[in-house]
Amino acid sequence: MSVTSLRRAARETVSGLPREFWWLWTSTLVNRLGAFVATFMALYLTLDRGYSASYAGLVASLHGLGGVVSSLGGGVMADRLGRRPTLLVAQxxxxxxxxxxxxVHDPVAIAAVAFLVGMASNASRPAVQAMMADIVRPEDRVRAFSLNYWAINLGFAVSSMAAGFIAEFSYLAGFLIEAGMTMACAVVVFLKLPESRPAGDAQGGGKGGAEASVGLTAVLRDRRFMGVVGLSFLVALVFQQGSVGLPVAMGRAGFTPADYGVAIAVNGILIVALQIPVTRFIEHRDAKRLLVVSSLLAGYGFGLTAFAGSVGVFALTVCVWTLGEMINAPTQTGLVVRLSPVHGRGRYQGVYSLSWSLAALVAPLMSGAVIDRLGARWLWGMCAAVGMVAAVGYGALMRRLPKEEPVAFAEGAVGAGAAAGERSSEVSTA
Structure with missing residues (x-):
């Protein structure tokens, strides 16, 4: 492919999206540039504090439990209070x-604050995804979700490399840097992002309104959607091992935090380099096949980690499951939007986020116990098995998908022209 073709492809990928999307994208990027806790918590507790892998798994699970609590609450807040207030409070x-x-240094205090961090950080996820669905046209959503995911990993690629060396100097500095960057995200939201909630939600969901028809009970009774949530949990359980099982296993094998930082940075670097062309390849392809393939790549990618004995081989296994991640993330997020009624997006995204939060709760307990009692090879074999089960599940569950509904926005809300396709072709450079 020529340079001209690459430039044209990049221009087509980023064109036509609203200005508000780019501010939300910027907030995501800043947040991930400062990411530290989720990536290096296990190393901090086992290497710096001297706790066991099981204790590190317990703390990470409490972090996940906080996410479980806030996933549903964040979704309800996004529908009732609005996307913007939810983001501000959470960040x-x-x-x-x-x-x-x-x-904090006391073991109980560390566990308690980790729970609060998990609760606060995960409360923003449903609001971000719901706002993105509000302000972007249906035909542009897979592209928008991919670009947002690209921002997450651009920040992750930079922060994971830097954080590995920061950890060798001072873990406290890493915590303070993340706190400062997250507060900067809240400032971006406060200054640049108006509310985007659709008209029915903005009116408070009066008697017989749209909001009443998509309460949490209605979401939980949506069998097709809950099937997708269950399969998402299995895939998330595998992907969580990149930040939970992998650092502990590498530490047990004698590798340093910087070694882990180099290996896991491959994940972010590949996504930064390949997410845009991968998005162009998958954008109009069958979602069922994409989700089946991505599940197999995730499971087998982590399964191959059982044979890794050097940083280079660890990095090669990261390449395999990263390809699955690049396919899965935008495809699955776009599927959730397609299955969600317009006035229940916050709740649907909250329940979908719950699958990742539950995985964040279960994965550390599972990985810590398996590594302590059976060894890391058993953990990687289990990942391969779970990936295969998820692939079979997607193949059995997916049928014809519903058409997306047009959106009616509140007067003056962000993206009021989305349903009519009124979008400027100019891209904000902010």
């Missing part, structure tokens, strides 16, 4: 709790 609270985590 400001996360900054405070992350900073506090760097100063």
């Amino acid at each position: 400001a609270s996360t900054a405070v709790f992350v900073a506090l985590l760097g100063f």
